[in-house]
Amino acid sequence: MLQYAAIVLIMLGLYGLLTQRNIIKIIISLNILEIGLNLFIVSVGFVTDGLAPIFTSINNSNHLLFVDPLPQALVLTAIVIGVGTTALGLALAKKIYQKYGTFEIDEMGEE
Amino acid sequence: MKNFLALLLTLFLGFLIVATLGNNNFFPAYGDVDVTTRVSQKYIDRNVNGGSEEVIYGQATNLESGPANTITAIVADYRSFDTLGEVTVLFVSSLGVALLLGGAKQKRLELNFKPNFMLKVGSRALFGIILMTGVYIAIHGHLTPGGGFPGGTMIASSVLLLYLADDEFRAKLKGFKMLESAAGSAYVLIGLAGLIFGGYFLVNLLDNGVLGNLLSAGMIPIIYVLIGLKVGSEISGIIDNFLTEEGV
Numbered sequence: 001m002l003q004y005a006a007i008v009l010i011m012l013g014l015y016g017l018l019t020q021r022n023i024i025k026i027i028i029s030l031n032i033l034e035i036g037l038n039l040f041i042v043s044v045g046f047v048t049d050g051l052a053p054i055f056t057s058i059n060n061s062n063h064l065l066f067v068d069p070l071p072q073a074l075v076l077t078a079i080v081i082g083v084g085t086t087a088l089g090l091a092l093a094k095k096i097y098q099k100y101g102t103f104e105i106d107e108m109g110e111e
Numbered sequence: 112m113k114n115f116l117a118l119l120l121t122l123f124l125g126f127l128i129v130a131t132l133g134n135n136n137f138f139p140a141y142g143d144v145d146v147t148t149r150v151s152q153k154y155i156d157r158n159v160n161g162g163s164e165e166v167i168y169g170q171a172t173n174l175e176s177g178p179a180n181t182i183t184a185i186v187a188d189y190r191s192f193d194t195l196g197e198v199t200v201l202f203v204s205s206l207g208v209a210l211l212l213g214g215a216k217q218k219r220l221e222l223n224f225k226p227n228f229m230l231k232v233g234s235r236a237l238f239g240i241i242l243m244t245g246v247y248i249a250i251h252g253h254l255t256p257g258g259g260f261p262g263g264t265m266i267a268s269s270v271l272l273l274y275l276a277d278d279e280f281r282a283k284l285k286g287f288k289m290l291e292s293a294a295g296s297a298y299v300l301i302g303l304a305g306l307i308f309g310g311y312f313l314v315n316l317l318d319n320g321v322l323g324n325l326l327s328a329g330m331i332p333i334i335y336v337l338i339g340l341k342v343g344s345e346i347s348g349i350i351d352n353f354l355t356e357e358g359v
Contacts, residue, residue, distance in 0.1 A: 003141050004129075011125045018117035045151070048142035053155060053181035054256065055322060060168035062156050066181070068144060070151045073185040077197050080260055080342075084204030087349050091208040094353070 002043045009036025023093045023103045027086060034082045038075045045071035154185055168323045177319035177328030178253035186258070187331045187338075191313045195298060198341060202295065205345040208352050217355040222278045234276035241269035249339030253328045259335040263342025270347040274354050284351055287344040294341035301330060301337075 013033025020026050045068025051059050053069035093103065100108045132138045139145070146152050153159045157166055157175045165171065168179060176184040186194055242265075248255075249262025273280050305314035320327030 001141070007125055007128050010128075011121045014124060015117055015121045018120065019114050043141060045144060045146075046142055047144050047146060050146075052256070054254075055166065055168040055179040055181075057168055057323070062166035066146065066155055068146050068149060068151045069154055069181040069185060070149070073182050073190065076182065076186055076258075076260060077193065080197055081200050083264075083346075084201045087346075088204050088207045088211075091211040091352070095211050 002046070003040060006036045006040035006043060009033070009039065012036070021105045023096060023105065027089045027093065030089070031082070031086060034078070038078055038082075041071045041075050041078070045069070154189065155181055157184070159189065166322065169321065171322040173319055174322060176331075177315070177322065178331050179323045179327075180253055180255065180258075183253045183258055183328075183331060183335065187252075187334050188315065188328075191302075191334065194338070195302065195313070198295065198298065198338060201342065201345055202291075205349050208349050212352040212355075214357045217357065219278060219281060220354050220356055222275075226276055226278055230276050234272050238269045238273055241272065242266060245269065245339070245343065249336050250332065251325070252335040252339075253331050254323065254325065259338030260342055262339040263344075264346060266339065266343030267346035267350060270343075271350050274350060281355070282347060282351055284348060287348050287351075291341050291344040291348070294337045294344070298334060298337050298341070301334060 009032055013029050013031075013036055016029025016032065017026060020029060047065060047067045050065050050067035053066040053072070055062075059066075096108075097103060102108065146155070155166075160175060166174060176188045178184045178188070245262045245265030245268075247262075248257035248265060249259050252258030252262065270282055273282075302313040305316060306312045308314075309316055315329040315331070317329035319329050326332075
């Protein structure tokens with residue numbers, strides 16, 4: 001089920017990217033798209049009744065059933081890069097607001 | 112009309128994803144993954160280069176990769192070069208934000224309200240707790256969930272708290288920049304030391320110790336703490352850039 005939820009999030013994000021005309025809303029759509037993709041990648045490695053892939057004093061052997069650690073490691077990378085792109089996008093949005101006084105793309109360039 | 116086209120395109124994409132992955136032999140259903148057939152099992156068994164030692168918490172010594180947290184083993188050991196690239200991406204992004212928003216003369220953005228005494232003192236008290244938690248998470252990255260990236264983000268969030276609760280507070284940006292460059296350079300130097308003394312980039316030169324101890328896994332806690340400091344100072348710099356504006 002989680003995978004369908006992730007696909008719905010990806011579709012929502014793409015729809016927002018295609019239709020929204022407000023810069024902040026575009027950045028939020030980008031983040032929704034990214035969260036959906038991250039959820040989808042993590043769900044690829046899920047095992048029913050699997051443990052988190054961390055050895056502790058209770059789960060202490062490599063013969064136990066762990067979930068796949070590789071998608072989680074890749075998503076860790078993806079989250080950080082998402083933070084970077086969001087910060088850069090918001091910085092551009094702030095600059096645009098300082099110049100035009102609005103976040104709406106349609107109202108720009110009338111000065 | 113345009114919205115309708117976008118909706119059609121989105122639905123088509125969703126249909127395409129579901130139809131492609133629905134009855135695909137190479138894509139197992141949700142929860143039915145067999146990890147033993149994947150390369151990930153080698154990461155869990157710590158035998159990417161061959162050998163099949165038992166991995167037992169509190170006993171195993173001299174494993175191929177020392178952290179008890181398998182994800183840390185992948186991020187900071189097996190794919191450490193990849194993580195170096197990732198840290199570079201974050202660095203370039205913070206550089207871009209500083210280029211767009213930074214400038215010579217900066218002053219704080221004015222808050223809509225006047226912070227009172229209790230808010231200032233309370234935020235100072237919380238600042239220490241959040242900072243300590245972030246440092247704890249970064250240091251224990253090889254044993255528990257978390258690591259350098261979440262820990263660094265928590266350090267930055269403690270700085271954000273001070274910024275939001277006090278309208279005159281400004282962090283010492285120069286210190287953050289020096290910390291950031293020192294941590295990034297140390298990461299590269301550790302990699303080069305591995306190249307010179309161990310044969311390839313970012314090789315683990317120190318003893319791995321016993322799986323599960325705080326002082327185990329050789330270089331990996333050092334690298335993760337460096338990543339935590341770098342991420343924390345970078346995101347704190349981004350926060351400062353967003354909460355200041357050009358002026359006197």
